[in-house]
Amino acid sequence: MKFTKNGKFTIWNVTTLIILVIFLLFIAFPLFLVLKKSMINPTTGGITFEYLGKFFERKYYWITILNSFKVTVVTTFLSVVLGLPLAYMMRKIKIKGSKLIEVLVIISYISPPFIGAYAWIQVLGHSGVVTKFLNNTFGTNFEGIYGFSGIVLVLTLQSFPLIYIYIAGALKNLDNSLNEAAESLGYSSFQRIYKIIIPLIIPTMLASALLVFMRVIADFGTPMLIGEGYRTIPVLIYTQFMSEVGGNEGFAAALCVVFIVVTLVLFLFQRIVANHFSYSMSALKPMKVEKSTGIKNILAHGFVYIIVFLAILPQLVVTFTSFLETKGGQVYTGNFSLENYRNIFLAKDTAVIWNTYKMGLMAIVIIVVLGVLISYLTVRKKNIITSILDTVSMFPFIIPGSVLGISFIFAFSDKPIVLSGTVFIMIMSFAIRRMPYTIRSSTAIISQISPSIEEAAISLGASETKAFRRVLVPMMMPGVMAGAIMSWITVISELSSSIILYTSNTQTLTVSIYTEVIRGNYGNASAYSAILTVTSILSLMLFFKLTGKREVSV
Known part of the structure; x- marks a missing residue:
């Protein structure tokens, strides 16, 4: 037409x-408009770099970039450390309840990270159940999971399922004949993993790790709830903007420009890495799930169950506590209601x-x-x-x-x-x-x-x-x-x-x-x-x- x-x-x-x-x-x-407001003096109307200079001149502000990178790098690394072996064990070893486990991993992935932060506050916060138990039983002075360690814990448990989903998909396309050939040449199980399997799934691992990196660095809710002074750039942007509405909008805009540049560089790096390592695999002989015995079977089940339990714990906590009576909104009486x-x-x-x-x-x-x-x-x-x-x-x-x-x-x-x-x-x-x-x-x-x-x-x-x-x-x-x-x-x-x-x-x-x-x-x-x-x-x-x-x- x-x-x-x-x-x-x-x-x-x-x-x-x-x-x-x-x-x-x-x-x-x-x-x-964000770019314009970050570079225009509202009084004279001329171009200025005052707002960008303010960010880089004061450690109070630019340290947030380093904090964000520190949290993101550690979280991404730990997510790979958890997600990679979990995906391999689920594809290689017969785990009891594997179908339910896969669903639970996906549920933990689709849940908002800040719900995880809130749930962990109830478990390991200042007045958390575990915090009280440790301090009362052992006489410790544990202050909870606030700050850097708490942010990393919450974001890692919420991010590793993304690594798992990607790598599990890649392992389905892995031709097991390569693994069998290495075994026939005398390679041990560990040698086959890091010399055959890991090199083959590196593109997928890098792609998923970079997605985790971008997701974590932009997260606002988790560091806002449990950061307690450990400022990341999303939190800085929010607090500066909310305090400066009706006043100096230029600095808030300058923070946005800095953040956009950081995420743009990460995005371009992701595309370059993805294109450089891109190749396809065809599983003529896919990996088969095998029943394991002995200590290997016990360790595999223990690892899978513990990691998945920790990942799904926030959903269990918020659901359970939603049926508990409170006193003043904060203190749980222990009675169901x-x-x-x-x-x-x-x-x-x-x-x-x-x-x-x-x-x-x-x-x-x-x-x-x-x-x-x-x-x-x-x-x-x-x-x-x-x-x-x-x-x-x-x-x-x-x-x-x-x-x-x-x-x-x-x-x-x-x-x-x-x-x-x-x-x-x-x-x-x-x-x-x-x-x-x-x-x-x-x-x-x-x-x-x-x-x-x-x-x-x-x-x-x-x-x-x-x-x-x-x-x-x-x-x-x-x-x-x-x-x-x-x-x-x-x-x-x-x-x-x-x-x-x-x-x-x-x-x-x-x-x-x-x-x-x-x-x-x-x-x-x-x-x-x-x-x-x-x-x-x-x-x-x-x-x-x-x-x-x-x-x-x-």
Whole structure:
């Protein structure tokens, strides 16, 4: 179908331009304002590097970069140390309850890290159960897990499942004949692992480690809750922006620019590493799960069970404590009660729960519609404009949530476009942040569908748009819907941008959990966390039902 008589523009050209305008408005424009505010003197209107200089001149500020890197490097290393052997044992040794274990690992991965931080506060905080036991029983002066060690503990237990998921997938494609050949040459089990298996999965290990690195360095909730003076750059950005609203916005913008540069460098490094080490494996003879005996079997089961238990412990803690009676909101009496649920369903406005579902579903609709269209345009309608669209649409992948939230405040708080405080700006922040993941998965699906199928429909009299709607979209839908469910889980768990953009009318579950913890209302926080956890688990079960498998791809 043509939009003009001369045929210069088709409906796909117009669609491309409309989507490009949307991304320029909600990505390029806000980021441009962040850069502008970081380099423009509000008094003189001239260019200044005062704000950037302020960051690098004072140790109080630039130390946050080092702190963030320290936390991220240690967390990434420990995630590999846990995820690699766990994946290998699950693929090589017959572990009792392996199917349940895989589900639990995935649940621990999809849960928000700040819920883990809050749960560990109840276990190993100043007044945590284990902290009290250690201090009362052994007379120690253990202060809890706050600071660097606590941040690393929480983020490692929440990040290693990502390593596990990637490496487990790679091991499925590993040809076991190579391993058997090494065994026939006299290699021990340990030698086969580090000389054969690890070198073959290095590309996957590096790719997953870099994803963990980028995810951890941008995390806001965990260091904010248990950092206790150990400042990371996301926390610094949040605290500086919230204290300087209505005052000097330039410094907050300068912090955002520094953070964007850091994440951009990491993203480019990831792409270079991925391209350099990229190769494919075909498992003509896949690894087989073998039953083990003796001490090896005991150690393997012990390692798997302990690691998975620690990973899923936060969900168990928040669910259990949500049914405990509290005194003053902070002290648990030890009696079971539905008090916490009465507080959030009867004494409080339940709008935060419905806001989460309503805005999450609206964001998913936008993500699916735009994601499918962008994937189709970039795969089937390649030209300069779709190439630009493809590049711009991937920007949110490297923009931390806190930066996106601040950039939206800069862009949409004044005329001509005033969106701050509205439901729409929350929905768009969710959609923009999660869009790249849907685009990537949809692109992979379209690439696997032969263009000849659409051509056959057109040859039978269908228009190009009708072939897209009636042939291609139905073929894509199962994969797209499965991806939409995983996007939904991450959307309802979003905190870093929501904490900046929300108002009393747009508050979500994640914001409510965070604010209740800050106020010391642990009982209410547990109840909210349990609702979010149950929602995520039910969504995951629906994903398994649609895909017919017990694994996720990321």
